[in-house]
Amino acid sequence: MKHQFIETENYIKCYEALDEMVSLPDHSHKMGLFYGEFGLGKTITLERLANDTGAALVRTLGGWTPKSMLSDICYELGVDDSGSTATLETRVINTLIADPRPIIIDEIDTILSGHKNEMVVLRDIHDKAAVPIVFTGMEQCLRLLRRDRHYFSRFVNIVKITPNTRNDIAKYCQSAEITIEEDLVDYLHTKYANLRQIKTIIIRLERFCEDNDLESANVQVLKTSKVEERNEI
């Protein structure tokens, strides 16, 4: 199986949303939210998005305070991460004004459940530096953010991360060293939501096909190979 990133429909939606926010004029609001259930590939999509766009990606931690959050953002921006909270905040804003980069905050659920002081600091950075800030998290994020209408009014793009489509899975199957037939693509799409699970199955199927001298695999081959059963051990 080739190791290559598949531009899934979720990735394309997120990329387009971020691209649009970057091109908005300075005086417009530029906050975004990408949310969805676990296991849909959000984190790898964000890593790739940060890599492709040069965005600063920061993951929240349970023990975050406004200061430690700012320190992490400074580290990600490659500037000195020492000083008081106010110094760090000013440094982040000045750095982003001089060299604008979108900021992505992953797993926002962690700070939404607390006192939300970090959210206030992030709002200040957004307002002063006029850079897009994208939050990502689970389903309940949208509901929690909606409660604060004043804050929520800054959100211009909200993207729901959905389960991988059949098209995504078909694209993914093209990375296999064997031909994955259409009926098997349909089967994988119906049964597995997660590309990581599909990857394991395809790797095992490749081995089975190699041992049994097969060039392609369909549902019947999958059932004969019993590679799924090992998943249930």
Place this chain on the structure above:
Amino acid sequence: MKSKLTIEQKVWNYLRRNKKFMFSNVLLVTGITAPKLTTLLESYEKKGFIERNENSKSLMNSYYIVIQKLESEPRVSKDEIKQASLVLRPLNTLQRKLKDVNQTDFSYLFKSLSLSRGVLKQSLIHLQNLGVISIEDEGKVRATLDNSLLNVNALKLKALEELFKAKEVTKIKEHISSKKVLDDFAQFPRELELILETITQNEYLKRDELRKLSDVTRAELKIWWSFLKKSAIIIDSVKDSPNSRVSYILSANRAKRVLAKLKAGAYEEDKELKKLWMQ
């Protein structure tokens, strides 16, 4: 909105963000090629920035741990990557040119290359150490290259070309640093030779057994599998029990004959080896 960062910077940023990371994830996120990533990670490991988990089963699944706080810029300015490109790039240019010239007339070749004299001289010394060229002046590269007479060892030049084609950067670097002479280019792929030699000694094997005994990868065996069938080296296949893997009945005699033909230059004549197929 495309990022203007270099691929090294992208990898570096990924490492700064992920204190524990997997080789295949870096490939997925940054889009770097596996050989280049291997070289980069090797250099970071030597510098003590990261450490590879020794329990890793394969390259793709290998885990690394970042053991130092990483600065924002990658420390590659004077490291092996740059040095390697300084050595390997001109060497690659030169070896490609060497194929096309008359063995005794190099003056026009040197003029046509966009390499400085210092770099050219260094590349010639490397080629001399690799055994690709020999220089007719008591073995020294002359200060003035215009009238240098060089003899090219075609088989070693071909071997070097193949290494560049296969992007075996680490292997080339090892040869250069140890001043080890290259082996002559094998007239046919080494892995095929290994597979055939194994078959000459074993006539009943499972595919995985053949691969392990031949010391080739799955991908390498896969390339030659259809040839083994077409050339009738694989005679038949059987299953010991319904749930067991297929075992193959192989012809040692046929493998010996094919090996002899290959050693006689069959691969040079036709890369698909169609003459060896059995109708």
